[in-house]
Amino acid sequence: EAQVTQNPRYLITVTGKKLTVTCSQNMNHEYMSWYRQDPGLGLRQIYYSMNVEVTDKGDVPEGYKVSRKEKRNFPLILESPSPNQTSLYFCASSMVLGVYEQYFGPGTRLTVT
Amino acid sequence: GDSVTQMEGPVTLSEEAFLTINCTYTATGYPSLFWYVQYPGEGLQLLLKATKADDKGSNKGFEATYRKETTSFHLEKGSVQVSDSAVYFCALSDRNNNNDMRFGAGTRLTVKP
Numbered sequence: 001e002a003q004v005t006q007n008p009r010y011l012i013t014v015t016g017k018k019l020t021v022t023c024s025q026n027m028n029h030e031y032m033s034w035y036r037q038d039p040g041l042g043l044r045q046i047y048y049s050m051n052v053e054v055t056d057k058g059d060v061p062e063g064y065k066v067s068r069k070e071k072r073n074f075p076l077i078l079e080s081p082s083p084n085q086t087s088l089y090f091c092a093s094s095m096v097l098g099v100y101e102q103y104f105g106p107g108t109r110l111t112v113t
Numbered sequence: 114g115d116s117v118t119q120m121e122g123p124v125t126l127s128e129e130a131f132l133t134i135n136c137t138y139t140a141t142g143y144p145s146l147f148w149y150v151q152y153p154g155e156g157l158q159l160l161l162k163a164t165k166a167d168d169k170g171s172n173k174g175f176e177a178t179y180r181k182e183t184t185s186f187h188l189e190k191g192s193v194q195v196s197d198s199a200v201y202f203c204a205l206s207d208r209n210n211n212n213d214m215r216f217g218a219g220t221r222l223t224v225k226p
Contacts, residue, residue: 004156033214042202042218043157090156101147102214104156 002027006091006105013081014113021076021108023091031094032074033058033102034066036087043090049074081112115140119203119217126193126224134188134220136177136203144205146170146179146186151200151219160188160201193224 004025013019025032033048035058045058049068063085065077074093078085088109092102120135138144145164149157161170166181175190186203203217 035216040218043216045214092157101159101162102157104149104158106154106156 002103004091004093004103004105006089006108008108009106010109012111012113015082016080019078019081019110021078021089021091021110023074023076023105024072025074025091025093025103026072027093027095027103028071029093029095029103030071031096031102032068033092033094034064034074034076035090035092036060037090037107038087046076046089081110083112086110086112115144115205115207115213115215117203117205117215117217119201119220121218121220122200123221123223126222128195128224128226129192130224132188132190132193132197132222134201134203134222136186136188136217138184138186138203138205138215140184140205140207142207144207146177147204147206148175148177148186148188149202149204149216151202153199157202193222195224195226198222198224 007022030051034046035043037043044060046064047066049055090107091105094100094102116139118137147162148160150160151157161172163170163179169178177186177188200219200221202219206214
């Protein structure tokens with residue numbers, strides 16, 4: 001089954017404790033992206049990757065890091081989480097952005113206390 | 114920069130009512146337009162898309178027409194069902210802007226029996 005998986009689905013952590021949210025797709029997509037969803041703000045892009053070893057900042061990259069060492073994986077790293085990073089996070093992938101739609105993971109709900 | 118504006122919710126309708134969710138966009142080039150739907154506890158999934166002016170996207174009884182003259186892509190359904198209750202996102206992807214994808218804030222629809 002073609003899918004994007006994320007882990008964990010739910011995470012409660014404390015300020016400053018490094019964490020990683022994993023994302024993996026099995027569709028051989030070149031493009032991958034991370035979004036955060038906050039009430040009234042829709043989805044805002046954090047980082048994206050056009051291909052292996054190619055990453056770039058989205059609209060809200062502060063406090064986040066990513067890497068793309070393999071085509072299928074695109075982890076999101078929070079080196080020192082803060083309460084304002086409490087949000088619902090989505091990973092997405094696409095064959096090529098533009099005409100083709102993005103496929104989304106199920107989401108990771110992160111709470112930073 | 115590119116942006117998407119969609120009508121604020123929440124929208125509450127009775128079953129079999131007519132649905133319209135307005136969406137307008139601003140883009141420098143010739144974007145592709147999408148409607149995504151998010152059911153409770155799930156990630157976003159593509160509902161329909163249109164890639165050029167005057168195209169009509171349709172799926173599951175929903176439809177939207179790409180109107181370049183009014184820069185709009187309004188979502189319509191003639192007779193909604195309780196199972197259509199979800200959050201709907203309008204989005205664009207602009208080939209002239211590095212294929213950057215922009216989402217509206219989302220409109221929550223609740224359909225009552």
